[in-house]
Amino acid sequence: MTDRYDAIVVGSGPNGLTAAATLSVHGKRVMVIEAHDEIGGAIRSSDLGEPGWMHDTGATIHALAAISPAYRTLDLAGAGVEFINPEILLSHVLDHGGASLYRNLDATAEGLGRDAKQYRRLIAHSASHFEDLADDVLGPILHMPSHPVTLARFALVALLPMTVVGRMFRTEEARALLAGSAAHSFTPLHHPLTSSFAVMLHAAGHSAGWPFAAGGSSRIADALATIVVSHGGEIVTGTTVESRSDLPDHAALLLDTGPAAAAKILGDELPKRRARRFRRFRHGPGAFKVDFNLSGPIPWRYEPATRSGTVHVIGGYRELIAAERATSRGEMPDAPFVLVCQASPSDPSRAPEGHQTCWSYAHVPAGFDGDAQPKIVAQIERFAPGFSDVVLSSTATGPHALEAGNANLVGGDVGGGSYSGMQILRRPTLSSRPYRTGAPGTYICSASTPPGAGAHGMSGHLAALDALGRELR
Template sequence: MPNKYDAIIIGSGSNGLAAAINLQKKGLSTAVFEQASTPGGATRTQELTLPGFKHDVGSAILPLGLASPFFRNLPLKDHGLEWIHPEVAYAHPFEDGTSYACYKDLFKTVEQLGEDREAYLKLFGSLVKDWEKIDEDLMAPLRFPKYPIAFMKFGLKALPSARLLSNYFFKNDRTKAFFYGSAAHSTLPLNNIASASFGLVLSASAHKYNWPFPKGGAGNFIKSLLDYYQSLGGELFLNSMVNDIRDLPNAYAFLFDLTPRQILNIKGLNFSDLYRKRLKAYKYGAGVFKIDWALSEPIPFKSEKCRTAGTIHLGFTPGEIENSERRIHRGSVSKTPYVLVAQHSPFDPTRAPEGKHTAWAYIHVPNGSVEDHSALIEDQIERAAPGFKDTILARSKMNTHDLERFNPNLVGGDINGGKQDITQMFTRPIISTSPYSTPDPRVYICSSSTPPGGGVHGMSGFHASEKVMKDHFKDLKK
């Protein structure tokens, strides 16, 4: 029997679709099988609160979607994608009502930083300048970099903890908190080795690309990917939970957009005991508690910079953020947690009925936690935006179990497909020169559990699909 497809992708998250598009573009026939009734995995938009209020259930701000070396070369604009760029990429408010803003313009950003002006330029100047030299290697498995000197310069700054780096570079507590705001996206304690790398990459991407989001909802990013994929002849099957690889049509290669724990439950895979043991040892990170609001007006931030920002990091001193991120790894949540807030509707009126607004926020929590932390989150926002609670028309809350029900890849509420500490940064899910391959020559992993890890960049899917091309379709490769 000839194979019905050359390759089958299991899971329609941004990585699954990146893999599917790359293979389909290269002339293969492919299909995507997705267990949910809507595609996109952790990138979907739904009316979670009231009719007409569109909320991003998972990812909401997609700088890496724009910066991704794979996605940025796709004709997604022709397939309906429109990026919205708020004036401020992200803002960090302080208790006195002032705030720091991260602008795309590095020089405008440093104007606010007083005595830390030169230090910020020293930290980010060369990184922003060299971005095009290092971005492909940053978003790839461990390999010899194309521009070793530029990459080494980045590596020297990225290897320390966020705490060490910010104490070394900055004098002012405000600048330290500002840097922590993006470093804490790592979901790691800020004294962990290499936690600085997240702050460096995310802030540099803001100075290079801003922190944009898709008009109408993050789900529209997926819509444009799918529209393009289907225009190339790719096929999508929804409501198709894959439990046994033998239930799928024949193909040369199967790419799993799943995390190790789920892959271990798939029947019919020809894995060695040793490989199974290594996948079992894979570590998951902290979870998140997520909340979405329908609002009668925009969040009434005291600071104008916050009102013009798409993302706001809350954590009023460096100590507050450090304490918050340390505690979750000891099994508890701080009373003043580090909060990530996103607001789209002030810049994108299609998100809510006329005159009304939406907001999105989460905090990090211990993996598997089911506690309701909505009061803590709302208290933190109220500190920067008095009167916020009075604007709430409705709210939707998701603890780590709700998130895992929404998408089984969010194991224990972990949004990065596994812990991203130094031991699992480039070497996920196992230490290997080819982390996308498995002992079964037909089976590959293409999810965020492979390098470069969490985020909507599609680069895990891209690299996994390149490996499939190399292993099975060398002669076809264009």
């Protein structure tokens, strides 16, 4: 056998591994090179030094992975990946009460009282045609739509800022529930297209739920790696790629890295204008993550939150808008937006019997170097008095530590780059082939490319298919 590879993939996040798996099942000889000692990027899982516990150190909620066309093609279910839904997908807790997203659209709408009809009007079509919508939305923005009517109906709302969609609703519950989901964009909610995150995530929820991966998110990475290796591929860990010239001979190079890192690896091979664009690619606000081991359930005042996989913790709609605006301006709010996930009731393998895990992160300014844990605890305590009494231990991972463990998480940005302004369209270029870097035979396939953040592997899959139609034909 020669030392020439059909393809080298740099980075083993879900996109890098999906690219490698897609190429492998097409009979290509692939090598994956990963900087960290473990594969998986932002879908790793760990006991964080306490045997008997299991935490997802990055992504935990798999609303998009569960419906990923790439994972369906690669048959991840056949490779042992199981998604488990919580009883209630999401609750948004308020000082008095709250609101919940159920798998069932009618149950969700009815819970929103006077806004039931408006919720159905906003979400029902996208939810009932979700597979068609996913075909058109989980890829480059510039493309010939496969389902133009469904896409057009989605776009009518999706193009609007969340603050405009918020005005279509009369209750605090409906506004807060939708705006909390829109805030997964890490973008101030008066920006165009922010409502697209709410509509997509809610429609996905009514379609396949917001599940956890049984046994931890790393099971997704393990399944993809097994596909690569069983087809003769190789995976090398603990090796940071600095330059293309350091790599073995290859026909195609796929970079599961941020655009600036891609520019560095490709050096002078990258056309100058493209190199400038890649270096100027903007990153978004950061995340400050805290994983808790708990002696029992979180004592939420809003009872449905106890049965929810995800809980949005911020308070009302106005508080959320203000907090998101502050973090994007580089200011740390006193009361940040906190996402809490409770995986162990659905997946008891993650905690010793009778105990629970709690995954949380707060939205913080890019590169924030303070300690956000006291603010996270205070936010949870506000809606779950007595939370601190059930905490046995905790592990905090701020923006710098996130980046130190994974170079793609620049300044703690977990979304692969800011979604504000034109960059929601230019990731990193506005093109029907956004994966091509402009340097011959090279592709960028991380979450900085369409369809963006999430553990769905679609960027890797689409970049691999592009390479299979060109150098690897």
